[in-house]
Amino acid sequence: MRITDVKATTLKGFKQWNYVRIETDEGLTGLGEAHPGQGVVDVVLKEFRSMLVGSDPRDIEPLYTRMTRSSQSRCGLALAAIGGIETALWDLLGKALDVPACRLLGGKYRDRLRLYADVGRGRENTPEAWAERAREGVADGYDAIKFDIDNSAKELELDPVNRELSTAELEKMTALVAAVRDAVGDSIDVCIDCHGLYSVHSAVKLAERLEPFDLMFLEDPVPNDNVEAMAKVTASTSTPICTGEFLYRRDGFRELIQMQACDMLHVDVSGTGGMLEAKKIADMADLYNMPFAAHNIVSPIGMTAAAHVCAAVRNLFIMELPYHATQVDWRWDLVLSDEPLIQDNAFVVPDGPGLGIELNDEVAREHVMPGYSYFDEGA
Ligand SMILES: [Mg+2]
Known part of the structure; x- marks a missing residue:
């Protein structure tokens, strides 16, 4: 089997949703979603297309190595493009062998994945509004929710750039989390994201103040x-510290895991290099008995790829549902699948060959980003 063409397109979704389609001389095609970002599609087509055409698509790891070796950059846009291509290759191989992608990654530990709903923020940064937002997530059936605490007390900051949290900011943030915990009770898991904004000692103070709320x-x-800085925060508190969505490939995680600088990983499958790379990162973490979660800001296509990884790793504890993307009300219509991907608030890993889903061309075509074609149609 040989690759005859590599095509790509971009939709205007919650972010820029980028898709890769790989075509072969046997008529099989593979679909992958690359990490969101402007220009990713151009990197797929201009940097990697000619390298891939003519190759056997089943040699996934050798092709991945060729792409990462040839690229001037092994993170960011280039790795986003590589991750989309790699995912399309797994979809293709699964179809060629008539097995789901998770089988190719070692097999399925679980059929359904627990999800947390990233609810973002309250409509205002008040305890009442945060409590209301928390109740909405729980009313939708989720037993784990995440809030973004950064910038929630911006009016109280003393300096916009020095990473310090004033006592007043710490007080307010603590009150917001307290309101959430109070609103949802003790049986709901609550997560808080800081987006890497604070100094070590501010983070230590924040983590300590949040200990009574038993965060996930x-x-x-x-x-x-900075692995040492993360390790210092982690060692200081009983609040579990999580990181990883902005780290790339095994290399980016090696020291973090070896030093046990965090309690759990949060890996972005599409951003970190693709499905096998994410699986290898999870396995590395498992050597240290460290749990693995999947970060997602992709569309349901990319979420399905992440789900196959999550199904195939022993140490999975949860996967992110980009719940704050609910304003894209057509996003689930993008997927053609035998059964709904979300059932009873869990992600059901598709059982069909490859990713087990297809892109609904009719729906996708309606949302192509201006300036782009739909997989070269009409070109
Ligand atoms: Mg995050």
Whole structure:
């Protein structure tokens, strides 16, 4: 089997949703979603297309290695493009062998994945509004919810850039989380994301103040590119510290895991290099008995790829549902699948070959980003 063409397109979704389609001389095609970002599609077509055409698509790891070796950049846009291509190759191989992608990654530990709803923020940054937003997530049936606490007390900050949290900010943030915990009771898991904004000692103070609320995790309390700083926060608190959505490939996780600088990983499958790379990161973490969660800001196509990884890793504890993308009310219509992907608030891993889903061309075509064609149609 040989690759005859690589096509790509971009939809205007919650973010820029990028898709890759790989075509072969046997008529089989593979579909993958690349990490959101402007220009990703151009990298797929201009940097990698000619390298892939003529290759056997079943040699996934050698092709991945060729792409990462040839690229000037092994993160960001280039890795987003590579991740989309890699996912399309797994979809294709699964179809060629008539097995679901999770089988190719070692097999399925679970059919259904627990989801947390990333509810974002309250409509205002008041305890009442945060409590209301928490109740909405729980009323929709989710037993785990996440809030973004960064910038929630911006009016109280003393300096916009120095990473310090004033006592007044700490007080307010604590009151917001207290209101959430009070609103949902003790049986709901609550997560808080800081997006890597704070200094070590501010993060230590925040984590300590949040200990009574028994968080499932506190995410990226400090910038995630300094392992020692993350380790210091993690060692200081009983609040579980989580990081990983902005780290790339095994190399980006190696020190973090070896130093046990966090309590759990939050890996973005589409951003970190694709499905096999994410599986390898999970396995590396499992050597240290460290749990693995999947971060998602992709459309349901990319979520399905992440779900196949999550099904095939032993140490999975939860997967993100980008609940704040609910304003894109056509997003589930993008998927053609035998049964709904979300059932009883869990993600049901498709059983069909490859990813087990197809892109609904009719729906997708309606939302192509201006300036792009739909997989070269009409070109
Ligand atoms: Mg995050």
